[in-house]
Amino acid sequence: MNLLDVILFLPAAGFCATLFIPRDKPGLARGFALGLSIVVFLLSLGLVVPFHTSGSGPHFVSDRPWIETPAIRYHVAVDGLSLWLVILATLLTPIAVLISWRYIDRRVKEFYAFLLLLECGMVGVFVSLDLFLFYVFWEVALVPMYFLIGIWGHERRIYAAVKFFLYTMAGSVLMLAGIIYIYNAAGSFDYEIILEQLLSGQLEFSSTEQFWLFLAFFFAFAIKVPLFPLHTWLPDAHVEAPSAGSVMLASVMLKMGTYGLLRFCLPLFPSAAREHAPWIVVLAIVGIIYGALVAMVQPNMKKLVAYSSVSHLGFVVLGIFSFNPIALDGAVYQMLNHGISTGALFMLVGYLYERRHSLEIADYGGIATPAPWLAVVFLITTLASIGLPLLNNFVGEFLVLQGAAQVDFRWAVFAALGVILSACYMLWLYQRAFLGETPDSVRKHVTDLNAREWAAILPLLVLMVWMGVYSRNFLPQISAANALILEHTKVNVEFRVRQTEPPPNSGWVEGGPPSITAPPGTSSAQVTAPAQEVSGAR
């Protein structure tokens, strides 16, 4: 029983324990959940240690049989890819407890029980190295979230909860088929063994097989991410979920999708992944722009943030399917960033909802006057979210775009449009909600942050700056893991897709005319013409 097992099962034990707390002692449930989740978080910090002392891992390997036939193993470990995601999950759980302190006032103990179960599921997803185990945790995480939305959500919570469940379920059953298929071929569910077999050529999937398997996994993950056009569950789920639910959903659950893409879709089906990368990237870019445009016209704050998630996660998918070390690092970093900044946004929106009991932007205005610190915190979070340098998102977005640009410059051009649009919708939101004259309704209800709320948001603010300024603390582990994944994706590939290594000088037009969109206003002919000439000359 190593540290990771403890981190994984302590929340599960907490889930059971919480159920036995007497109904009339909600305070005890809160305190217990908070204490336990903080302990888990502190323990999870211990996961970082071996990455500094003994290389890139995987560490904390725990591998023992669970079920004999078919051989299903309890195989968990942490590597650079999962390390920060685990910590993100364990960090956000106590925060979710804190922000629910007053927000959740009925059926309190169940709420915290589900929250702890959710934590277990999410951590499990990130550390499972057995496909079956992964699937189990994947589904286990689904159930508590369903209840969180359904019981403690807002008016249309039922529609949202069911939609969320069915969408995810529809995706994951196909993944299950894929997992079984792989097992039948490889004789094992163990990720490392399968990978080993693939690398050694012992196990080979035909291109048709790869395609369908890839699709089965991809579909499940793409729904979770969510990738355009499979995203419509997200706004509903977010809007209806209680604050903590939205936070966990946005911050951690969506990462399960991108994590899955990276961990499974790429290394297990490298040639299919590479072959289909172009249209996936197109979807990702469409998602970036589409999400931003739709976010721009939302009258509901949570919906706005939800659509912004669609946009942000488009960057992550773009990074992943660029097959470029820089973009990949950026994608993983961006997962964390999105978790922190969007999580914080949802928290803040939750704070507002607790005060004013509305999510409509139109019901707010001039919050900055009665609640200046709230406004400041929201502003910082907004800035992080729109990718201002020295805050976390910038690093991630930059790396993704830089990496993508190396592969195909057009990708970067279109994706970067999303950066412009993000400023539009976030600043418009900020202007409408926080600036201007303060209506009486707002003045009466909206007070500034209290100590508990500060305690919940402060860690995230610190991380925004920390990760924006000193990425050294986070990126090396990610890079090491990504390098390995990229290495795996090179095997067993007919290079139908062009090499993605940055070609030496002036290789930027590789793959056709780089159709740089005219920077607005400058004569487009001036910009595109030279580019075409260059490509023509090649």
Next chain:
Amino acid sequence: MTMQHLWLIPALPLAGFLILGAVGRRLPKAVINAVAIGSVLLSFLWVLKILAALAPLEAVHAERYFTWVASGSLDVGFELAVDRLSAVMLLVVTGVGFLIHIYAAGYMAHEGGYYRFFSYMNLFMFFMLVLVLANNFLLLFVGWEGVGLCSYLLIGFYFLRRSATTAGNKAFIVNRIGDFGFSLAIFLIFITFGTLDFAKVFAGAASMPVEHSAGILTAISLLLFVGATGKSAQVPLYVWLPDAMEGPTPVSALIHAATMVTAGVYMVARSAALFIQAPLAMDVVAVVGLVTAVLAATIGLTQYDIKKVFAYSTVSQLGYMFLALGVGAFSAGVYHIVTHAFFKALLFLGAGSVIHALSGEQDLRNMGGLRKKTPVTFVTLMCAAVAIAGVPPFSGFHSKDEILLAAHQAAPWMFWVGVVTASMTAFYVFRAIFLTFFGKYRGTAHAHESPAVMTVPLALLALLSLGGGYFRVPAFLEPLYPGAAVEHDMALVAISVAAGLVGIGLAFLFYVARPGLPEALAQRLGAVYRLVYNKYLVDELYAATIIRPTVEGSRHVLWRGMDVAVIDGLVNGIGSWARGVGGVLRLVQSGNIRSYAAWILLGSVLVLAAIGLAGGGQ
């Protein structure tokens, strides 16, 4: 090379920002002043100390503190550097910034959110100094975005006013469009050179052949220039700057006149090594600069808001600077940054003083005759006016001369256009002066002179405006931009000076001697006048062609159409289809035993047929 602790230069204002931001609300004004102004002053002094230590600063002095972002082959350090170009900028930024901070202490004395204002100002100083000191493109981008943020915050300082916050948004978003180009340029730079460090990039660029037709360097340069058009308010992205006047006047002076808006010019000057290799891009820069200069000047002729007049003047002057860069006179462009910082800051601060005196009145039509009531302001503003009008031997004359001569060398028509612009510049500046200080007072407020804390900086800036031309910036920058010196053709100089004087004279004629004339002329020009007065309707054009279609399209086509109707419709459609199928299947369960028997029979027959026929086929 010894560590000079360059980081202290931006860190000092940053510390000021952090102190003010965290506890400023509880601090008395005096302490706020001390922190805010003191940090900038210390920063200024530190700049002086470092420059003294590094003099004569023939090589770049760079210091790396830590790795910021590293991934794959990408390695961007938190690395500051100072060379002669940044030295000039550092002095301007900290020096002028310091003066404006002092002035602001007086100007903002009675405003709410005093600490907030100064914390933003200090933050701005931090970012601006990072921008100037950055030793790689990404760090430059940090400062670049950061000053944009502060600009946003300060424009929207009066956040109760919707127009102010809207202007802030506009500034930020338009800048983002520019940054879009800038960031693409950064990507291309990294792809091309494998690094973002200035020294390596420029060395790499220098080793590449000059691109006579378009190529990678042209693309990079143009994209960088896109960034510059945003930050430095060039056509077509200049629209945010006039609106930015919603901010407090010291902000307009510091950010939107003296320092931030020149960041684009600085950046292009910094990247001269790239631009030089891409003549096509240079031409674009020059032409855009010239067009901006003319366009903004014409608008400036007709505006009645005193700050708007100066704002368009800033746009126009920035165009001048790009003209200089575009024709290869980088040092002239930087020279103009310096002088412009002096006189334009002064113009704004003076305007601020007037506004302050009139309790917030900004409309020229409600001013007049303030010569007597605000003498110091009047005199200092006159200094600025003559400087900008290019009257020898004041500062503006020197830098503008350099630019026009360089333009003439590149293409004479540019010179002539520049001259006309200079004439217009002189006209509208003096128009503003005359309308403010001459004639009869047309307003209602009780005018009074500003306090010393404001007038002293005015006076200092006035001195700089008058004498700033004698900082021989081009000579100082000679090592960086060799061979940029231009021949001084006295005839051309005379023409440009004459143009300025004509402008002044016309202004005098129109607004002092024959006050009815402008009205009549406006009448005569009719539609043209209205077009210019309405700023060529560019804002309206953008709204109609870009913003409205985007927003409405997003709302109706994407959200309600695609998301709600198509995708969700499809999803829900599948759901109701499934329920419909279920409903039909349930109807089959009619409850009638004989029906059930019929179904069983049907099933049996099918099974029999399937197996039987399959078996028969064998």
Next chain:
Amino acid sequence: MPANFSISAAELIRVLPEIVLSLMGILIMAVEVSARRGGRRIVGYLALAGLLAAGAATWIAHMDPGFAFRDMVVVDGFATFFRVLVLVVGLLTVLASLHYLRGENAESGEYYALLLFCIAGQSFMASANELIMIFIGLEISSIASYVLAGYLRRDLRNTESAIKYFLLGSFATAFLLYGVAWIYGFTGSTDLQAIRATLVDPDLAPPVLVVGLSAALLFVGFAFKVSAAPFQAWAPDVYQGAPAPVAAFLSAGPKAAAFAVLLRVFMTAFEPYGDLWEPVVWAAALLSMVVGNFAALTQTNLKRLLAYSSIAHAGYVLVAVTARSETGTAAAMFYLAAYAFMNVGAFAVVVHFARQGERYVNIEDLAGFAHRQPATAGLFTLFLLSLIGVPLTGGFFGKFYVFKAALDSDLLWLTVLGLLNSAVAAYYYLRIIVLMYFHEPAGPADTAPQPGAPLRLALWGSALATLVLGILPSWVLNFAGRAAVLAP
């Protein structure tokens, strides 16, 4: 010629469970008659004791596997598995019935005696190795079921349920018999091994058409009993009309037993002709899943909804049958075990919830149930999640093994369609959870009393089993895996 008339003790032991059950049934009837009033309470517990004793007997029988009574029955792992399964279903049913019958004021020894006979019949089906034996077992089970379905004979729903079940059941049995006649006619035997031996012998093998005909007719009969489409029409009506504990029993016990004989017949006797019947089972599997799941989508009667769901689950098991492999058989066995617990558990909640006269069987009545009785609602949720197939429940592993077996046999499309079906199914199970948890109680409805001890035992027992099958399935699965070797 004197016939060899000896019966060895070993042979008797091999049918010991059925003997125990029958004797216990008779004993209960005797007690019923002799003990008036107070003694009546005891009959239920006697039934429990009988089932437990039969369980012990099953285990004893399992110690010495082999054929008995001229190969009429066989005690092997497969038989033991299904014997235990039907006994457990019976046990849970008795526990639920104790509560229910008391509520309906209809406790009687006949009920429990019938139940035990019925289970004895199913137990025979589990161990039968011969078509006559299968037929007799099936009929004992069926006739007892018909009566049980109509047990509360004054209730219109009960008698309607009984007549439907009876008429349609007999109708289907006639088809079954016709099939038996044909396979007998061409193989000269009703012993499954002998039939198989004839079928694989190229000299003796009857025309394919005959095999097809009889396989088809037998399949019709068995498919009816397992309520597979298109022979499923009776199930919703019967489950809805029958007393709730009986419905629980019907949905699990006879189904499991019928699957036992279906598997045994098709995996031994007709196994050599798998290619012939596979498409039919394939289609029936798919159709069952589709019909069950889709028709349940808009269902509002809880019992009826569970009936449709049981049709769908029959489809999942048929997927495993379609796989035609030992893994498939094992998967079907495991699935049926998991299904028995989760489905009887769910029905037990209905038993508890419905109250006297089954007034509350609409899912709307469940609104806010979780507020009133969180523990029971929680257990119900567990059963429903298991029925959906959420991991860590038996239902999930069941589905997993079923579809794994299907993919093993290259049934790609059936797997994909089946899995998609299970996603559709999630909707209607979720609807119940939605009502229990996400809706506030509609008015101050009279709250159901907390479940009594027997029912609680049934609920918690099923829940525990569901979880054990979901978390530590190895033991059951290994047993099933070993037992699934039917054909020589």
Next chain:
Amino acid sequence: MSAVPLAWYLALSAVLFSIGVAGFLFRRNLITIFMSIELMLNAVNLSFVAFSYQLRQIDGHIFALFVMVVAAAEAAVGLAIILAIFRNRGTLQVDEVSSLKH
């Protein structure tokens, strides 16, 4: 023709079976329907006996015997159910017994 082929017996069985099915489908009286089932069982029995003849073994007879026993048992229970239905509803109309549906 000196003897009837066995197939004729089987054909007769098939015909009777089909007629029984028809009775189930088209009769409205519960008892008649039940009798149709008996008809089907009789048809099956004929097959058993006919096959027995062909195989020259009497296992088929045994089967037929069991079918009779089962039929008798079914008759007892079935008629009891019908009786209960009649008491409940006062009708033997099969179409009336359809309150459980959809």
Next chain:
Amino acid sequence: MAVLLFFCFAAIAVLCAISVVMQRHPINSALSLIGVMLSLAVLYLLLGAEFIAAAQVIVYAGAVMVLFVFVIMLLNAGREERTGRSLPARWLGLPLLVVLGGLLVYFVRQTMPRSEPVIFGAFDEGEPRQVGRLLFTDYLLPFEVTSILVLVAILGAVILARKEIRR
């Protein structure tokens, strides 16, 4: 002789069977069914199944059918009404029946193209003695188990048909 008997009683059986399903009064159907059974008994004899023939007459036609008749009388069941509430039975019934009958006959024809002629007396194992012997040896278990079946039937009939549930 055997041929004649076969055709005669086969015809009677079919006619009576048709009568069973055509008669609108259940008592007529019941009587027709007895006719079918009796004719089948003759055919059983032709096939050498003496014991079965006897059982058919005594058990089936005798006991079981009497039960039917008794219940019909008891319930005073009259002519059935012509209601047509089952659309599937109405529209699917006939075609399906035709197909079913066709299929079955087709199977018979296909599988037994040259079936042996049935000669009366060629097979006479079906005497009670042989049947009994088999019943108590090979088929002992089913035979014994049948007792449970009968018990269930009795119990079921009692439960369902007795007058009132006590209490």
